[in-house]
Amino acid sequence: xxxxxxxxxxxxxxxxxxxxxxxxxxxEFSHHDPTIAxxxxxxxxxxxxxxxxxxxxxxxxxxxxxxxxxYNTLKPSILQTRxxxxxxxxxxxxxxVSIVDNATTAAAIVLQHTARAFTSSAFQPGDxxxxxxxxxxxxxxxxxxxxxxxxxxxxxxxxxxxxxxxSEIVSEFEKALRLGKANGRKIRxxxxxHITSMPCVIIPIIELVKMCRDEGVDxxxxxxxHAIGNVEIDVKSIGADFYTSNMHKWLFCPPSAAFLYxxxxxxxxxxxxxxxxxxxxxxxxxxxxxxxxxxxSAQLVLPEVMEFLxxxxxxxxxxxxxxxxxxxxxxxxxxxAWGTELGAPPELCSSMAMVGMPAxxxxxxxxxxxxxxxxxxxxxxxxxxxxxxxxxxxxxxxxTGYARISHQVYNVAGDYYRLRDAVNTLVKEGLTCALLLx
Amino acid sequence: xxxLEDPRPAVNGAAPHVSKKPKLSFITESELRDEFAHxxPGIAxxxxxxxxxxxxxxxxxxxxxxxxxxxxxxxxxFNQxxxxxIQSRxxxxxxxxxxxxxxVAIVDNATTAAAIVLQHVGWAFAEGRFQKGDAVVMxxxxxxxxxxxxxxxxxxxxxSVIVVNLPFPVNSNEEIIAEFRKGLARGKANGKKVRxxxxxHITSMPCVVIPARExxxxxxxxxxxxxxxxxxHAIGNIHVDVKDIGADFYVSNLHKxxFCPPSVAFLYCRxxxxxxxxxxxxxxxxxxxxxxxxxxxxxTRDYSSQLVIPEVLEFTxxxxxxxxxxxxxNHDKAVEMAxxxxxxxxxxxxxxxxxxxxxxxxxxxxKLGVLTDDDALKLRSHLRDHFLVEVPIHCEVPRDGExxxxxxxxxxTGYVRISHQVYNTLDEYIRLRDAIIQLTQNGVTWKTIQS
Numbered sequence: 048x049x050x051x052x053x054x055x056x057x058x059x060x061x062x063x064x065x066x067x068x069x070x071x072x073x074x075e076f077s078h079h080d081p082t083i084a085x086x087x088x089x090x091x092x093x094x095x096x097x098x099x100x101x102x103x104x105x106x107x108x109x110x111x112x113x114x115x116x117x118y119n120t121l122k123p124s125i126l127q128t129r130x131x132x133x134x135x136x137x138x139x140x141x142x143x144v145s146i147v148d149n150a151t152t153a154a155a156i157v158l159q160h161t162a163r164a165f166t167s168s169a170f171q172p173g174d175x176x177x178x179x180x181x182x183x184x185x186x187x188x189x190x191x192x193x194x195x196x197x198x199x200x201x202x203x204x205x206x207x208x209x210x211x212x213x214s215e216i217v218s219e220f221e222k223a224l225r226l227g228k229a230n231g232r233k234i235r236x237x238x239x240x241h242i243t244s245m246p247c248v249i250i251p252i253i254e255l256v257k258m259c260r261d262e263g264v265d266x267x268x269x270x271x272x273h274a275i276g277n278v279e280i281d282v283k284s285i286g287a288d289f290y291t292s293n294m295h296k297w298l299f300c301p302p303s304a305a306f307l308y309x310x311x312x313x314x315x316x317x318x319x320x321x322x323x324x325x326x327x328x329x330x331x332x333x334x335x336x337x338x339x340x341x342x343x344s345a346q347l348v349l350p351e352v353m354e355f356l357x358x359x360x361x362x363x364x365x366x367x368x369x370x371x372x373x374x375x376x377x378x379x380x381x382x383x384a385w386g387t388e389l390g391a392p393p394e395l396c397s398s399m400a401m402v403g404m405p406a407x408x409x410x411x412x413x414x415x416x417x418x419x420x421x422x423x424x425x426x427x428x429x430x431x432x433x434x435x436x437x438x439x440x441x442x443x444x445x446x447t448g449y450a451r452i453s454h455q456v457y458n459v460a461g462d463y464y465r466l467r468d469a470v471n472t473l474v475k476e477g478l479t480c481a482l483l484l485x
Numbered sequence: 486x487x488x489l490e491d492p493r494p495a496v497n498g499a500a501p502h503v504s505k506k507p508k509l510s511f512i513t514e515s516e517l518r519d520e521f522a523h524x525x526p527g528i529a530x531x532x533x534x535x536x537x538x539x540x541x542x543x544x545x546x547x548x549x550x551x552x553x554x555x556x557x558x559x560x561x562x563f564n565q566x567x568x569x570x571i572q573s574r575x576x577x578x579x580x581x582x583x584x585x586x587x588x589v590a591i592v593d594n595a596t597t598a599a600a601i602v603l604q605h606v607g608w609a610f611a612e613g614r615f616q617k618g619d620a621v622v623m624x625x626x627x628x629x630x631x632x633x634x635x636x637x638x639x640x641x642x643x644x645s646v647i648v649v650n651l652p653f654p655v656n657s658n659e660e661i662i663a664e665f666r667k668g669l670a671r672g673k674a675n676g677k678k679v680r681x682x683x684x685x686h687i688t689s690m691p692c693v694v695i696p697a698r699e700x701x702x703x704x705x706x707x708x709x710x711x712x713x714x715x716x717x718h719a720i721g722n723i724h725v726d727v728k729d730i731g732a733d734f735y736v737s738n739l740h741k742x743x744f745c746p747p748s749v750a751f752l753y754c755r756x757x758x759x760x761x762x763x764x765x766x767x768x769x770x771x772x773x774x775x776x777x778x779x780x781x782x783x784x785t786r787d788y789s790s791q792l793v794i795p796e797v798l799e800f801t802x803x804x805x806x807x808x809x810x811x812x813x814x815n816h817d818k819a820v821e822m823a824x825x826x827x828x829x830x831x832x833x834x835x836x837x838x839x840x841x842x843x844x845x846x847x848x849x850x851x852k853l854g855v856l857t858d859d860d861a862l863k864l865r866s867h868l869r870d871h872f873l874v875e876v877p878i879h880c881e882v883p884r885d886g887e888x889x890x891x892x893x894x895x896x897x898t899g900y901v902r903i904s905h906q907v908y909n910t911l912d913e914y915i916r917l918r919d920a921i922i923q924l925t926q927n928g929v930t931w932k933t934i935q936s
Contacts, residue, residue, distance in 0.1 A: 078552055078555055078556055079555075079556060079557070080556045080557040080560075083557055085557075087559060090558065090559060090562075091554075091558035091559065091562070091785055092558075092785075093555075094555060099551075099555070103548070106544075106746075107523055109536075109747065110523055110524075110538075110539060110544070110746075110747075111523055111524060111525045112524075112525040112528060112530075112875070113535065113536035113537075114532055114535060114536065114869065114875050114877075115525075115869065115875075117535075117536070118866070148767075148783075148784065148786055149783075149784035149785050149786065150784065151767055151768070151769050151783060151784030151785075152767050152783070152784060154768075155766055155767045155768055158768075159766065166611040166642075184770050185768065185769040185770050185784060188768050188769065188770060188772040188773075189768035189769075189772075191772070192764065192768040192772055193768070196608075197611070293785070295785060301555075301787065302554065302785055302786060302787045303784070303785045303786045303787060319637060321600055321604065321766030321767065322593075322596055322597045322600045322766065323596070323599075323600055323603075323630065323633050323634040323636075323637040323638070324596050324630040324633060324634075325629050325630050325633065327633035327634075327636065327637055328633075338593070338594075338596060338597070339593065339594035339595065339596030339597060339630060339748070340536055340537075340594050340596075340738070340740060340747055340748045341593055341594065341747060341748045342746065342747045342748060342787070342790065345787060421563070424559070424560065430557070430559050430560075432559075
């Protein structure tokens, strides 16, 4: 039947503690729809049953006696979460770590701050914000809402995809940066993904941040929405001013919780949460810890998550390594079966990989990709997001569709065989996206 | 406790003629206890106003929604979430008598709604539609978080703030209306343009029902451009009819008095030319599609508290008279308990019964010497820790030496705010009564307790 791709080993460094068994893992995720081949951890993440139970306990603590919770429990609990994150990401001070709902909120915080600089004339109309063309859609909208609106000029850096190496990314970025600075334009903010969402590629973030510093970019915001629990994060060696990541994607937190790291600076006191409450002016971390009555429980379970991670061999590092190896193995299996190619080499894949889909499926637009995704969900019970790549002029039989497969601890090889077989069936039946439209 | 009879009518002891659905039985006393069995026992929980309450059947409903998302989040996101939020919005629209469901956005809480309205004002200053010095009006007792939001979005952008003082204790709506008129006129004295007035429907501390409809009318007469009614406490507490009130923006929390889990609120925005320019500050994919649609997706979140609104409406129907019945009984009880306490302490009510919602302000004996906000907070902690009584305390120091309320020993400056919700019982108010009496015995004041 379904088997794990790499079994959890018996000999290990956590010798005093028994490692989680395969059946315990299945049990932790038994609330997942068992009929679905769930290869899209990237979009919405996952949460083990023991963490959901922990969250419910925190919820009930509030409901039991909310005043006591508010006055005595909430702040120390959030501080604990912030300390754990500080440690995980190698931040200098816990003051640099705020807990917010999600990366979308973090982006609003940074961009609203930048907008204020434009409206107060600290920045001039035409000063630029630079971001990747592959930046997440919501972030682009936020840039439009806060930067374009206040007179900022927006530069989008086109990166190659498929991509062969990180040096391709570095040189494209360098070109765009130079061009952006032409005519003495000042670049006030760079927004760089640590792992782009669609298409999914690890960006050489350390090099790009250094390049931005060398080229006099005022501030750098790294959108690491996918990063924590997926790749290693060391905010000091990355060197950005702002760094955000979602904890509910790859760090097993319930929806939703994220952190926003803001390197200590004079500006730090002028960062504000847009939902202003009693703590206004007491620092972003304090402001974020109270934005009116809320259910904060998703932000409070990190201690339990740490325990959960330690049940795996090698802890979080072990999980990340195995996820990466497994997803690459499955990606290679798929491209071989379909006669296509990976969108990026293994070293640029995290726990996700972009797998070229057979050209005969005729994916000709983003809408086609969505339709095909829906068809796979409804008719084959396979959940996988599909990226549409616009072909270059003159390309013959271009691969225009890529499936972004994820691997998380609950996945088994069978999930990917089902995807493989579903697509093969579609190819055999001669299905095209144009036919789906009818 | 046996000597004191519980004067409340039995919850399901309705006379036969009241029931329109003879087959359906109302919630029983023991079912009611079960619904709130997760509340900490042994606490006199007299503060429904601050954080509200949620019955266990609604918590269970919320968990079912949570699990639907966790089970298959993509399917939930693409196929279930939006239709379900629209259903919740439709329920609200009917409850509050709004014209269009487009006018109803669901947000986390009133604090978020304030940020939406005030950021909109902030943009108007930044983009030159409002001039530096144009004013925003607020009540002096506006909720602290709203005051901070005004500072962040209005003052910072160059706007000025007109603060209208309302009397407390208060004796009638007319007092409030007269003070508001005076305060507004004074504030406008140097020809300031008033762009927005923020008026509480029920002030938080001290807690009084404000004649919002009349104040909105006065605002219109005085040329105030837009009116935002902060009704954080209102829904499930008093009757809400947004058309009748006539404000441009109206917000109420649903987790305070409408049995929703934390947290959820609605923001009503009357259709107007500025509607497209109202935005949720957390910008996501739906930016530009209208506030209600923007608010329905602000990134991956747990939206489950927003989805149980239809189930909550069903819950209220398990009570005689539904939501209105609950409100009326809560009000009657709060007033009855308030009068009991005022009599026992020799003090006063902060407002007449008709200006109390499901909450009431009762003067604390002057002997306790609650003279500052800090005193009030410390007394509250003491009551929580030593008497297991949870009740918020307000400090009202008379302005300009005017003496507003006195008891036999001096000036009344401290007030408790009691709430009554369906789970409350008589003995909780008795506990509060006796705790305060004990603290005032033998000339003990708050300062003595502290040392």
